[in-house]
Amino acid sequence: MDSDYPKDHPRNVIPELCRLYYSNGWMPGSGGSLSIKYGEEIYITPSGVQKERIQSEDLFVQTSDGEDISGPSCTKGLRKSQCSPVFLNIYRLKKPGAVFHLHSKSAVLVSLMNNGNTLHLSNLQMIKGIPKWTTGGNHKFTDDVTIPIIDNTHTEDGLIDGMVKAMNDYPDTCAVLVRGHGIYAWGHTWEQTKLVCESYDYLFDVMLQLRAAGVQEIR
Amino acid sequence: MDSDYPKDHPRNVIPELCRLYYSNGWMPGSGGSLSIKYGEEIYITPSGVQKERIQSEDLFVQTSDGEDISGPSCTKGLRKSQCSPVFLNIYRLKKPGAVFHLHSKSAVLVSLMNNGNTLHLSNLQMIKGIPKWTTGGNHKFTDDVTIPIIDNTHTEDGLIDGMVKAMNDYPDTCAVLVRGHGIYAWGHTWEQTKLVCESYDYLFDVMLQLRAAGVQEIR
Amino acid sequence: MDSDYPKDHPRNVIPELCRLYYSNGWMPGSGGSLSIKYGEEIYITPSGVQKERIQSEDLFVQTSDGEDISGPSCTKGLRKSQCSPVFLNIYRLKKPGAVFHLHSKSAVLVSLMNNGNTLHLSNLQMIKGIPKWTTGGNHKFTDDVTIPIIDNTHTEDGLIDGMVKAMNDYPDTCAVLVRGHGIYAWGHTWEQTKLVCESYDYLFDVMLQLRAAGVQEIR
């Protein structure tokens, strides 16, 4: 464990997940950011640092209204993730327990191979790992799972308008793809958010490999 | 080791293999399930949890008739794998020492790239790692190894009918592919089951890479 | 830690990064070399050895004028990296805090798939991780990032002329690709150099996967 906090406290979970997501390629080159809600506090990773080296005491803590509660020592020279306003917007609109932003190559590649504003998944068992956020319950493997894709912007907070529209248009989604950039995904708990991210990434990669093999559609 | 049980006890082996299969991508997003027969007891993983975090005490124990012997503490809120009836059906029909269900991408991809009900492998040395279940002994590398593919169903126990037919039609197989879903594989011991799963996955991946490179057939 | 030196001393950082870069495939078969400037001293890896086994005491230390300060014990039979003159030339011309030379497959593959003398990247978020060396600041994701590609030569020091020309022609680059060989990359600190290498490799791999999928251009 990374601290004296309880095992499932964000100060332990976030550094552990950062190491995992660095090693599996979802947080390369300081990219990506994690946030977990714990009671009324939202814990957020710092910006622009080697994610696999984040320590318990490096996290920023905010209220869901965006008020700062605490942060790392000034001597560390850390800045709050530029994703913070995007995270807070998702916490406000969707009431999740955690929101992750990842730079997974699979997410970037599927976003670039689809010129449209949505990605469709169907006839794959891992679809059952994706919750229907508004309707409730999980998908059947034969469902059409639609993930909205929004265009990238020069700043993270520039993404908010597109993301609000995407979440309104597709209320059941628990992820939004940002073209050429990555994925924002959420769940009711950090555990579900982790599983959702793994399910999506698996599904994206299967789509990519099918396409590379010349299979255009799964019946 | 994960417990005071002997090193090769399912309470040690299953958590260890779950960590291995999470890290190599065979158990992503809570997918997949393992079972090992130990004496007259069958040990089975819980459902819907992060497989790499399973503890010794989280396993369910059943007789091969499906009678519950023991399970994790109620306080843990765990459910028995939905694969349990599929596992028990295989234990009844094939008398294996272990049955694994894995969501390996290679297994899913080969099942989707073949519209037919079988996958054929030949002229690859790793075929020698696949036992002929009913005939006995292992394959020669020039043998035609046939793996049945069945269609996916909405529940795991819905797979049983298709699997029984597949095992009857191909009595020498020690694996059944489920289209868009994964693989069920078995061996006489957990060690053999592990080796069989590695051999199949290797063979599937070689097939996929050959196909991606435009090689349709191995002579 | 690998020694009694401070945690961020090259004698600790270089062996740690060598293990990382061996495990991710950037330093296979004794290939690649790392250098870090610490005060007025430049620490350089030895040549032709298993990079993941390098110890703190195996490093060579030079001034930026190429004068030897210290080296490993003669009994170890180690030779200074053949990249040393290339490193020193970059330290002289670009004043970086670290220069890494890596044999990443992605770098080699993009260098071979482009017959021209430059690789162009655009419309990918990870571009923001690449600094503009002379102009200052980092790129916008819509910028055209140009990486010069030079031809390989039989000795490492033979690369210097081509590299000087490439750095003059593209003063904002912080990397030069060597065709069929690998990448030289630098940053103001070892941390930035590490992030730059991860960003480039990610971008190269995305380009390769898009090309394999038949996507020629990102709009």
Add this chain to the structure above:
Amino acid sequence: MDSDYPKDHPRNVIPELCRLYYSNGWMPGSGGSLSIKYGEEIYITPSGVQKERIQSEDLFVQTSDGEDISGPSCTKGLRKSQCSPVFLNIYRLKKPGAVFHLHSKSAVLVSLMNNGNTLHLSNLQMIKGIPKWTTGGNHKFTDDVTIPIIDNTHTEDGLIDGMVKAMNDYPDTCAVLVRGHGIYAWGHTWEQTKLVCESYDYLFDVMLQLRAAGVQEIR
């Protein structure tokens, strides 16, 4: 370390390399085998077991004439690798310090994508990692490195005739590919053999990825 033997003793090196080669996919499903000459003794892995679990005391020891010196305790029920006669034949003809047999997918794939009896590599820096066995010294990166490919046989010792012919026809090679099966490679020491195996595998994978991207030839 795995034993009280010196750090570089085969009883320590072989189990460590087996774990490495299991994790990187070169020894899947009990496939592959390692041998190291230490003084006049040749240490060889057992057959048909999980390679990543091999212990120091599980190795077989032979003279280069094939006489048994020692082996694991009978209670372990281990058998000597079926590659032993192939290894001994190479030790006799080429006088190496170690011979490894690996089931790397890249080796298998390049052997299947070439219908001829040789694989040619050129214009890649990693070629410099491949020694010219008879001529002496290492290759220049512009050299044509030729690796013979022989057809697979039902038993390992059936490979010997083809391998002798391949080694006679290509005396400078330090590896022979077996079609659909894997690679045998050697070096003057275990360290060089390890580096050679990494260099070949890297080169094979680059060839495969170039071919997947439609690049047929490197100029």
